[in-house]
Amino acid sequence: MSDKITVKLFRMVMDSHVCPYGLKSKDLLERQGFVVEDHHLKTRDEADAFKDRHDVKTTPQTFIDGERIGGYDDLRVHFGKDDPKGKQDGSSYQPVIALFAMTFLMALAAAFVATGSWFSILTVEWFVAFSMCGLAYLKLRDIESFSTMFLNYDLLARRWVRYAYLYPFGEALAGVLMIAGVAMWLAIPVALFIGTIGAVSVFHAVYIQKRELKCACVGGDSNVPLGSLSLTENLFMIGMALWMSYKLFVA
Template sequence: MSATISSAGHGTVQVGTPRKAVIYRMVMPEHLCPFGLKSVDLLKREGFEVEDHWLTTREETDAFKAEHGVKTTPQTFIDGERVGGYDDLRRRFNKSIADPNAVTYAPVVAVFAMSALMALAVSWAMFGSLLTVRAVEWFIAIAMCLLAVQKLRDVEGFSNMFLGYDLLARRWVQYAYLYPFGEALAGVLMIAGALTWLSVPIALFIGTVGAVSVFKAVYVDKRELKCACVGGDSNVPLGFVSLTENLMMVAMGLWMAFRALT
């Protein structure tokens, strides 16, 4: 509810009147536009009263686009002025816009953070303690498995990016297809602590070849490439993180070999 107050020399001022926005978005049985939902949510969070118009058929949607000369929906109007789609709405409210081509370490951070939490959880469940040697082992092994899953989602895409810098894959292309399976197998065996005679050589081999390849591409040849460590569709730059991943596998392989021999 709004109220009015008098202000000397300024007439009457409305207090508490909600701002209004009008939005047109696709809501069809076979398609519910996610950006329409996000736009409505953003408007409400910004304090707007939303007049929500649903475009329930393809014909209705096409007619709306033709009428307003736009190519996409949703479309938001504020004070009779067309603001535009979801990204345009975020710009109006000075909010950041995600760049799909931006370089980011987010996928790698997510994998390592989740691996650490899972390792700590298993350590607590098994030993009643978070800080154990096995927790460190599980962290590396789980990280290997999660990274392998990212590659196995699209082996072809991974191989395309991997061939850009891996020295062995460039000489023997099939290695690019075998790598994710080797990483997954070594990780699973290391989690179980089984078949060390198999997991250790795999981890040492792929970790060493990977570390040498990354070091040469980044620090010797000075090339700016994307890392295939989290799959072929990532924007993670090849560099320190990629080198660290491979060195962790080497360290894990050496540690597991040492444990087996002592």
């Protein structure tokens, strides 16, 4: 079908810059089975002249049978795929799911190396601890953005702003100590404290006040909605602290 249809792609290909969206557009068209007439705009003047001629503000631009489809996002919509802009603007659990999936696989691998068994209680312990460290890293990438979003709902941070800056360090500390299995006298109370405050804060904001907020759990630039997964992070920490307390003082 595709060799009967004329597809023209105009994209910036310069010595100092190759447009990534142009590459994505070409790849998408070829995966749809089209033979692409690939037109390179090799200078800024060429690109500006093209945009003026077609009354567009950006490149790349795709034309199918003479009809202008638009840029990469428009091309995805044309082929019935998700609009990347829509996914960025809307809420998504994808960052948290991706992190938990990765830390679970890491825990499986680490437990196998340590014990020869893929799944054991150590796998679960390391999964929670790895997740705490991963979540802490995402917060620490941009602690200012995290603290701003965190202040929207955390009850303690709204009374003592510095707690919003300390939280990710506490989460990281507890996670690292739990991975190493040392200084449980410090890791347990830290995890129990921040986990309990976090759980109460999320429950209060989401289920009592019924506010629609973004969660700061994966950093201040996330579109993860505040809700059940946000509560899970804190319940993980509480559960881990209680389990470690049991191992330390009872078992």
